[in-house]
Amino acid sequence: MRFFLTTVAAILAATPMLADPRVIDFDQLPDPAALAFDDPFLEMELKDLEDLRTVVRLQERLDSETFDANTRNRLAAQVNEARKSLAQEGHDIEELLAARWEVAIQRKRAKLATNPAYDSAEVVLDGFLIPAQTGPDGASVGYLVSEIGLCSHKPSPPPNQLVRVRYEGSFPTRNLYVPVRVMGTLSTDPKDQTIFMLDGTVRMTSMWNLSAYRITVQGPVAETQIGQGAQGGIDPLAVVQGSE
Incomplete structure (x- = not known):
């Protein structure tokens, strides 16, 4: 009997006790460390994001495509107007453009890294x-x-x-x-x-x-929520990457 009780005690001691399940939310699932980065695009107004997208896309076209003089001047004027608007809102355009790829990498990591x-x-x-x-x-x-x-x-x-x-x-x-x-x-x-x-x-x-x-x-x-779709607007990630 003593041997039996000793054996049972040894088995129980070696068996890990399951902890009570922790009630968690979805926002706890990402790795907090991956979320801790500077993203200057998140607080930009929609109009400013549109201007930044104009600068990125039209400048890429001006640098890579051939246009007649009138078309080139028109596109260049749009770029200059967008740059002027961003500067008036206090944005450092070159700093934003330099940061866009690093921000894109950090955003991707923030969506993948698990807690x-x-x-x-x-x-x-x-x-x-x-x-x-x-x-x-x-x-x-x-x-x-x-x-x-x-x-x-x-x-x-x-x-x-x-x-x-x-x-x-x-x-x-x-x-x-x-x-x-x-x-x-x-x-x-x-x-x-x-x-x-x-x-x-x-x-x-x-x-x-x-x-x-x-x-x-x-x-x-949940009848009141059926049919709710995604909100419209510009995806800042697409803006900072300079893609569609």
Whole structure:
């Protein structure tokens, strides 16, 4: 008997106790260190971003293409007017142009880098579950997002805020508009998958995998949020890169 009790005690001592799952939000998933960089473009007004884009694009055309005198003068005048407007708003144009590629690199890293504090952590995460194709092992696979209304016309979240969910069993709901709570083990596991939705296909690039052991429905269909799309405007990343 003593040997049995000693053996059980040894097994329990060697077995790590699972910590209580931590309730986290999507904005905690990116690596905080990757977010800590100077981005001078974020606080610029829309008009200033448009002027900066004019300078970048038209100057590139003037430097690389052949125009007749009238066209060249017209384009040069537009560049000068945009530069004048930016200078009047207190922007250092050359400094902005010099920083654009480094900012683009930092922004990309900020979208990909994962928070090491949650790698292999037991977590609870609330969101909206988008079912995907069943995995090769028969497990249910889906993607958890923070906001309702993802469709083929709306960009998916940044990869480090898009969570791939793997669940042994059937999802309790396959309705994209029903909030759910997912409990499981979170780990860094990059995946790039195209899934099919009612209105087309969506590319889902995720840096996280959540091996779920419990999924519960949190509430009714969020009718007031259905159909909300992405907001319009200029993407500052496209501006600083000088691309479409």
